[in-house]
Amino acid sequence: LTIRALRLHGHRDIRIEDVPEPDEDLGDRDVLLRSRRVGICGTDLHEYLDGPMLATTSPHPLTGACLPQILGHEFSADVLVVGHEVSSVKPGDRVAVMPLFFCGRCASCGRGRPQTCERLGAVGLNWAWGGMGELAVVAEHQVAVLPDEVTDVQGAMVEPAAVAIHSVTTAGVKVGDAVLVTGGGPIGQLVALAAIAAGAAAVYLSEPNPRRRVRAEGLGLTELLNPSELDVPAYLRKVCAGGVDVAIECAGNGHAAKACVEAIRTGGVMMQTGLHTRPAEVDLRSVTLRDVSIRGANCFEVTSWPRVIGLIASGAMPAERVVTSEVPLEDGVSSGFEALVDPQSDQIKVMLAISD
Ligand SMILES: [Zn+2]
Numbered sequence: 200l201t202i203r204a205l206r207l208h209g210h211r212d213i214r215i216e217d218v219p220e221p222d223e224d225l226g227d228r229d230v231l232l233r234s235r236r237v238g239i240c241g242t243d244l245h246e247y248l249d250g251p252m253l254a255t256t257s258p259h260p261l262t263g264a265c266l267p268q269i270l271g272h273e274f275s276a277d278v279l280v281v282g283h284e285v286s287s288v289k290p291g292d293r294v295a296v297m298p299l300f301f302c303g304r305c306a307s308c309g310r311g312r313p314q315t316c317e318r319l320g321a322v323g324l325n326w327a328w329g330g331m332g333e334l335a336v337v338a339e340h341q342v343a344v345l346p347d348e349v350t351d352v353q354g355a356m357v358e359p360a361a362v363a364i365h366s367v368t369t370a371g372v373k374v375g376d377a378v379l380v381t382g383g384g385p386i387g388q389l390v391a392l393a394a395i396a397a398g399a400a401a402v403y404l405s406e407p408n409p410r411r412r413v414r415a416e417g418l419g420l421t422e423l424l425n426p427s428e429l430d431v432p433a434y435l436r437k438v439c440a441g442g443v444d445v446a447i448e449c450a451g452n453g454h455a456a457k458a459c460v461e462a463i464r465t466g467g468v469m470m471q472t473g474l475h476t477r478p479a480e481v482d483l484r485s486v487t488l489r490d491v492s493i494r495g496a497n498c499f500e501v502t503s504w505p506r507v508i509g510l511i512a513s514g515a516m517p518a519e520r521v522v523t524s525e526v527p528l529e530d531g532v533s534s535g536f537e538a539l540v541d542p543q544s545d546q547i548k549v550m551l552a553i554s555d
């Protein structure tokens with residue numbers, strides 16, 4: 200028997216096709232899922248356009264997975280079958296998937312930082328299955344039950360919301376802070392929402408694409424800034440009494456990194472969340488002389504799902520607001536991937552509907 204799945208075969212080669220369905224013989228601690236909603240992530244786009252990069256072209260040391268790879272690491276699903284030893288979920292539960300897997304033995308894992316594991320991998324990138332297939336097998340510790348009031352779309356937003364919350368938490372955003380976020384893509388918009396949830400009094404989003412600024416209008420931010428027309432650091436130093444408390448760089452480019460460092464008040468924090476593809480020039484003299492802290496944050500804490508789900512369920516983090524369209528799996532390449540890579544696109548987060 201087969202399932203429909205969207206698979207990455209190689210550079211600029213993704214196909215929606217029939218693949219063999221998972222073995223009925225489930226591992227004792229495994230869970231068989233039917234995917235419901237799955238988000239297309241910036242990582243998926245990079246794999247498609249510039250990759251494969253994270254998707255393994257030779258067998259992954261922990262899972263043996265390599266191309267062709269079913270994509271999809273941001274998804275909600277129904278539990279269909281559970282292994283003999285599984286006790287935290289049961290058939291019929293709706294869950295959000297925590298996609299990371301890790302070795303548990305390297306120095307990072309030993310320090311309680313599995314998100315920076317030497318052999319880190321993810322469902323939908325280095326795993327036999329992914330959320331863009333109708334069925335998937337994951338491990339028990341990779342699923343968290345969704346309460347009834349959380350929708351399938353919200354469930355699929357838990358993973359990117361977890362990235363945003365890890366970023367804002369690591370940056371140390373405090374009640375009353377003024378925060379600058381650079382880059383209005385899905386992570387930038389979610390980081391802005393997470394900063395509000397953390398109690399920031401003012402959140403500024405800097406984004407040069409006017410269509411993306413329009414998409415951010417409903418998020419309740421203090422001001423949307425256009426860095427092509429405005430000297431963002433000078434402006435923020437003026438309106439925020441010497442600069443913002445925290446600047447979170449989500450654009451992944453050197454201009455934005457420079458703007459963040461310059462927009463921070465003395466003693467403030469710069470958080471680097473966007474992944475840069477080349478080294479950036481930042482004036483480190485200004486970092487020293489002004490007591491600035493620069494921090495980084497990779498992925499999320501793998502144990503954060505219950506907290507993130509709780510935050511979304513409470514309404515404090517309306518992550519679903521960054522979703523701009525929902526398309527069926529069969530249209531996932533044309534209306535999903537191609538729509539997002541179009542430079543004229545006004546799409547932020549596209550959801551693929553896999554099942555209902
Ligand atoms: Zn992602």
Ligand SMILES: [Zn+2]
Nearest residue numbers: 302305308316
């Ligand atoms: Zn490890």
